[in-house]
Amino acid sequence: MDNLVICKRCGGNACYEQKVNEDITTFLCMGCGFTTSTLLKEGSEQVENAIQTSPELYKDLIFKDQDNLIWLPSTITLPEKGMVFIDGTSKSNWKWAAVKAVEITDEDRKLRKFPEDQKFRMDMKNVTSYEQKNFMDALEIIGFYEN
Secondary structure, eight states: OOOEOOTTTTOOOOOEEEESSOOOOEEEEEOOOOOEETTTTTHHHHHHHHHHSSHHHHHTTTTEOOBBBBBEEOEETTTTTTTEEEEEEEEEEEEEEEEEEEOOHHHHHHHSSOOOOOOOOEEEOOOEEETTTTTTHHHHTTTOOOO
């Protein structure tokens, strides 16, 4: 079952709660852009794995709520549309970044190796930045809400 609930990180009312099964529930706040699940309890193997594989800025932005759930910034990737991620230099100096996907050209393939079946790449030369509270705007630029 899916619900909108109050976000335990930012207090906004646009936190999407999805019950995956009897034991696992995920949360994605469309307001602040952070995510967690009932598997991401402080000290859990899942949290340790996330910490080991995350960039330093993502680690710096980890938030623990009153239920000891660990909230991490989201990275949303739609391979044929684009990607939204955090970009910045510190906990106090970051924004949401959005890049659109573009078709891989023959010229692109000469410059870099892409898997044969990959048809799109992220256009990192044309990054658009959004303030911390504008996660939904960043998603809109990559067509997240389109069918």
